[in-house]
Amino acid sequence: MKLPLIITAAFLAGGLWAAEKIDLAKGREHWAFQPVTRPALPAVKAKAWPENGLDHFILARLEKAGLQPAPAASARDLQRRIHYALTGLPPSGKIENTESLITKLLATPQYGERWARHWxxxxxxxxxxxxxxxxxxxxxxxxxxxxxxxxxxxxxxDQFLIEQIAGDRMTAEDEARRRELFIATGYLSLGPKVLAEPDKVKMEMDIIDEQIDTLGKSLLGLTLGCARCHDHKFDPIPTADYYALAGIFKSTKTMESLKTIAKWHENPVATPAEKQLRAKHDALVAAQKKVISAFTDKANAQLLVSLKVEKLPAKPEEKYPKPTKDELTKLRAALKQIEANPPLLPSAMGVMDGNTTELPVFMRGDHNTPAKDKQQRRFPQVLSNGKPLTGDASGRLALAKWIADKKNPLTARVMVNRVWRWHFGRGLVATTDNFGFQGEPPSHPELLDWLAWWFMDNGWSIKKLNTLILTSATYQMSTTASPAALKADPNNVLLSRAPLRRLEAEPLRDSLLELAGLLDKKVGGYVWTFENYKLVFNHTSEDATTYESNRRALYLPVIRNHVYDLFELFDFPDPGTVNGSRADSTIAPQALYLMNSPLVLRATEAMAKDLLKEKKLTNAQRAEQLYAKIYHRAPTAKETERAVAFINNFAQDREASWQALAQALVASNEFLYLK
Known part of the structure; x- marks a missing residue:
């Protein structure tokens, strides 16, 4: 019965069990912890096939396996693929030169919207x-x-990362830049929180844990949160390292108040003009209060004279003459009206430095059982020199710079792998958020390093990285698989062909509205108005959120615990956790949605009305227009014949017939999948 007490005492004395000590030197031998190198391009037999350096690595593996790359994709298929890859919207117009098209699309505001959704x-x-x-x-x-x-x-x-971790600690040359940096720190504040947690220390440690877990998975591909209660069971991350990091976030102010219901901190982001407007409003309020005060003083003086007393009664206003009461009521009503409509000073979710703090290890993650010694703030020892941070700042800026340093073996690897996954549906490391010992090893390790080196050498530019990938022969292959490839590479790990990929939820919705001529392409801002901190939805209330807006799906509200039904049906990720690789399901409700959804019906009705505007067109010509719009190609003679027959026989209502045909086309695999 005394054993648990002995173990507890040992833990509290040393902070860690001897049996849980980690061999950091051996841990550093893991492939992901090795410095990024620049491998030489491998020799290939088919020297005419590669378009750039990455193709050499793909082709060398294929040739080693006795396989050949698939033929090039058709111009139509490639253009459609590139449009969706860069903007999330369907192509329109004629086929363009591939490189010119990529350059053009990268310069559109829709590119940022598409890639923001990935992030x-x-x-x-x-x-x-x-x-x-x-x-x-x-x-x-x-x-x-x-x-x-x-x-x-x-x-x-690299700058993008630093701003999100420690924008508030960076120097800003002007007010606009300061606002941008404050807003960037929303990265650390966006996580779900138990706002009614009665144990306030636990609440704070849970928030810190979520921040560490998010930072580890999203930027480093490491499950750092697994070391909260004990040494990491698989990766060389001791619990001491976890609490050394936790000290950095304990020294950061994320919450404005922990009092139930707790409130997160928001940074002020008002412009000088907005501040000036608010100052004028406050001055107007103060002036009106002075008017009321002066009027009251005068009324009181008159009251003393009229009552012939030297001291005012307990409630002097009750003794005022009616005209005086009426005038005072008007003055107060005017004040109330002014106070009721103050210009709001904008704020943004974010963090700032708090009081510098260092934490002990908490046994089993329980703050009620702290170890004797505190852990000095520092970075994980397996990836750093383990030197403690000094100074009064939280340490977030130093942490951000360490993560963004070219010498960090994980940062560039993790990001190029994410970009690769967003283009090919599978990362070179399939476990995009886990580069640790439990993650999958890279399918093409030399290519991963070559890309990471290239990325850093090209200024950490994601646009340049996208261009590199999209102009490669690898990306431009067709989805056609040879019998030999299907046998030797059934899951396409070697990339013997381009992957066949279905449109995600947001491009699907946006494409329907775009083809219908309904999509509102305004960039930025919001469509969802709701009082900050107010409860949106829980098990006792109804969610009144609507999704009828014609803005891009990016701008629709993402409500945790109650995600928009289209998003949920088409594999939108859990918005409470890091997800760098969306699932890809095929289920019956997806087909039912395309058959019965008000969105699909509204969009296809608009397509039908647009087709019928030109009275002189024949049904065959209208069919050609509809195919060109939805499929980005002309129909075959057989397809035209069948479409005309369908229109002539489906219903007497011509608009209903064209609506039904449009709906059949957008529900087809040719529209839903990218070849």
Missing amino acids: LDVVRYADSNGLDENAAHANAWRYRDYVVAAFNADKPY
Whole structure:
């Protein structure tokens, strides 16, 4: 019976069990912890096939396996693929030169919207808190817009990371830059929180844990959160390292108040003009109060004279003459009206430095059983020199710079792997959020390093990385698989062909509206208005959120615990956790949605009305227009014949017939899948 007490005493004395000591030197031998190198391009037999360096690595593996790459994709298929890859929208017009098309699309604002959505998956973006108190993140959209702007501006990825971790600690040359940096720190604040947790220390440690877990998975591909209660069971991350990191976030102010229902901190982001407007409003309020005060003083003086007394009664206003009462009522009503409509000073979810703190190891993650010694703030020892941080700052800026350093073996590898996965449906490391010992090893390790080196050498530019991948012969292959490839590479791990990929939820919805001529392409801002911190949805209330807006899906609210039904049906990720690789399901309700959804019906009705505007067109010509719009190709003679027959026989209502045909086309695999 005394054994648990002995173990507890030993733990509290040393902070860690001897049996749990980790061999850091051996841990550093893991492939992902090795420095990034620049491998030489491998020799290939088919020297005419590669278009750039990455093709050499793909082709060398195929040739080693006795396989040949698939033929090049048709111009139509490739253009459609590139449009969706870069903008999430369907092509229109004639086939263009591939390189010119890529350059053009990268310069559109729709590029930033498409790629921002990828990043928002990774950083668990949501417009509500979720968990016990689903309070509104009414200002989270500012962070979303920051991400859109960052991708459109091709902000270097290393700078992008530093701003999100420690923007508030960076020097800003002007007010606009200061606002941008404040907004960027929303990255650390967006996570779900148990806002009604009665144990306030536990609440704070849970928030810190979520921040560490998100930072580890999203930027380093490591499950750092697994070391909260004990040494990491698989990776060389001791519990001491976890609490050394936790000290950095304990020294950071994430919450404004822990009092139930707790409130997260928001940074002020008002412009000088907005501040000036608010100052004028406050001055107007103060002036009106002075008018009321002066009027009251005068009325009181008159009251003393009229009552012939030297001291006012307890309630002097009750003794005022009616005209005086009426005038005072008007003055107070005017004050109330002014006070009721103050110009709001905008704020954004984010963090700032708090009081510098160091934490002990908490046994089993329980703050009630702290170890004797505190862990000095530092970075994980397996990836750093383990030197403690000094100074009064939280350490977030130093942490951000360490992560963004070219010498960090994980940062560039993790990001190029994410970009590869977003283009090919599978990362070179299939476990995009886990590069640790339990993650899968890379299918093409030399290519991963070559890409990581190239990425850093090219200024951490994601636009350049996208161009490199999209102009490669690897990306431009068709989806056609040879019998030999199907046998030797059934899962296409070697990339013997391009992957056949279905449209994700957002491009599917946006494409329907775009083809219908209904899509509102305004960039930035918000469509969802809700009072900040107010409860949106929980088990006792109904969610009144609507999704009828014609803005892009990026701008629709993401409500934790109650995601939009289209999103949920088509594999939108859990917005409460890091997700760099969406699932890809095929289920019956998806087909039923395309058959019965008001969105699909509304979009296809608009397509039908547009087709019927030109009275002189024949049904065959209208069929050609519809195929060109939806499939980006002309129909075959057989398809035209069948379409005309369908229109003539489906219904007497011509609009209903064309609507039904349009719906059949958008529900087809040719529309839903990218070849």
